[in-house]
Amino acid sequence: MMSSRIRFQVFQSESTFLHPRTGFSPVTERFEVRIDPLTGRTGHFSHFGAIKPQKLSLDAYATPEIKGFCPFCLEHRDRVTPRFKDDILSEGRLIRNEACLIPNLFPYDVHSGVLIMTDHHVVHLKDLNEQRLFDAFWLGIHFLQRIKAISPEQPYHLMTWNYMPPSGGGLVHPHQQYFATSNPGNQFSDELKASDAFYNSYGTNYWREFIEVERLQDKRFIGQIGSSYWLSSFVSMGLLGEIMCVFPEVFDVSQFAETHMEDLVAGLLKIFKYYISTDIYSFNTSLFFGPEGQQSFACHFRIAARTFLNTRDYAPDLNFFQVLLSEPVSVVRPEELAADLKEFFR
Numbered sequence: 001m002m003s004s005r006i007r008f009q010v011f012q013s014e015s016t017f018l019h020p021r022t023g024f025s026p027v028t029e030r031f032e033v034r035i036d037p038l039t040g041r042t043g044h045f046s047h048f049g050a051i052k053p054q055k056l057s058l059d060a061y062a063t064p065e066i067k068g069f070c071p072f073c074l075e076h077r078d079r080v081t082p083r084f085k086d087d088i089l090s091e092g093r094l095i096r097n098e099a100c101l102i103p104n105l106f107p108y109d110v111h112s113g114v115l116i117m118t119d120h121h122v123v124h125l126k127d128l129n130e131q132r133l134f135d136a137f138w139l140g141i142h143f144l145q146r147i148k149a150i151s152p153e154q155p156y157h158l159m160t161w162n163y164m165p166p167s168g169g170g171l172v173h174p175h176q177q178y179f180a181t182s183n184p185g186n187q188f189s190d191e192l193k194a195s196d197a198f199y200n201s202y203g204t205n206y207w208r209e210f211i212e213v214e215r216l217q218d219k220r221f222i223g224q225i226g227s228s229y230w231l232s233s234f235v236s237m238g239l240l241g242e243i244m245c246v247f248p249e250v251f252d253v254s255q256f257a258e259t260h261m262e263d264l265v266a267g268l269l270k271i272f273k274y275y276i277s278t279d280i281y282s283f284n285t286s287l288f289f290g291p292e293g294q295q296s297f298a299c300h301f302r303i304a305a306r307t308f309l310n311t312r313d314y315a316p317d318l319n320f321f322q323v324l325l326s327e328p329v330s331v332v333r334p335e336e337l338a339a340d341l342k343e344f345f346r
């Protein structure tokens with residue numbers, strides 16, 4: 001049975017207390033714990049709908065007192081950002097229209113690139129258009145492909161992106177990270193191991209089966225764009241939910257072609273439209289590429305909306321749960337997120 005291999009387990013429960021607003025009569029609040037069908041990691045869902053994304057005034061980030069010194073701005077970039085060594089990138093830096101790839105001054109690993117996406121310092125979500133996104137992904141992926149060819153000791157390849165301060169991004173100027181590593185992090189490693197185990201047990205690829213099951217269940221499936229399949233994650237990594245996109249035919253970064261980039265950009269633009277309509281101003285994304293020669297771990301992308309809990313004291317939307325318990329918490333039901341997003345994917 002196909003469905004028995006991939007199980008979507010939800011443990012629903014509730015907590016009852018005497019509520020001060022109802023004259024201390026009993027009130028019951030529901031919550032859920034879900035188990036990720038691949039990794040077995042859990043996630044909590046509670047406080048449904050109680051946290052709304054906070055509006056940011058992006059234009060304030062451009063004022064001199066907040067902006068401060070930005071190394072990515074055009075007037076400083078050439079002078080204060082590093083260049084790659086000749087044996088890695090003989091060009092020193094890679095350029096494609098506005099996109100500019102440089103080494104990270106604070107490297108995550110042996111090969112660690114920063115992709116400056118725009119000439120402008122503050123770029124609204126609506127202005128992260130098709131051209132800018134495509135140029136950024138094109139340049140970053142080509143960097144990873146070149147690194148892969150010269151550096152097989154770092155078999156895993158990642159793109160990551162923090163957009164705007166609620167996401168933890170240290171600079172407002174839009175930029176992504178591209179790096180090769182032999183230590184891709186716990187989430188990546190757990191998924192890779194579990195994907196291998198699934199392949200060894202059933203002789204088939206988890207990710208292909210996963211999108212088939214999700215498409216048939218039609219609870220979290222959002223849509224297909226070319227070679228990409230979009231859905232809301234069964235366990236959300238972000239407080240405001242998480243959307244993922246699977247490329248079931250891509251297993252390593254050398255297989256990620258321009259058509260895949262176009263599909264990724266097309267889906268992302270739809271998500272941005274949804275974000276704009278719901279006052280989401282910030283997000284984290286990741287794009288995972290497994291090692292060469294395997295057919296168990298498909299390329300996939302994640303995007304999680306981020307917000308401050310308030311703009312009075314700028315409390316972040318991460319707390320002891322994520323930091324110390326390694327447990328994601330979400331206030332959005334993935335099935336509702338998928339239903340909302342479907343409108344944008346029609």
Ligand SMILES: [Zn+2]
Pocket residue numbers: 070071072073074120121122173
């Ligand atoms: Zn700047």
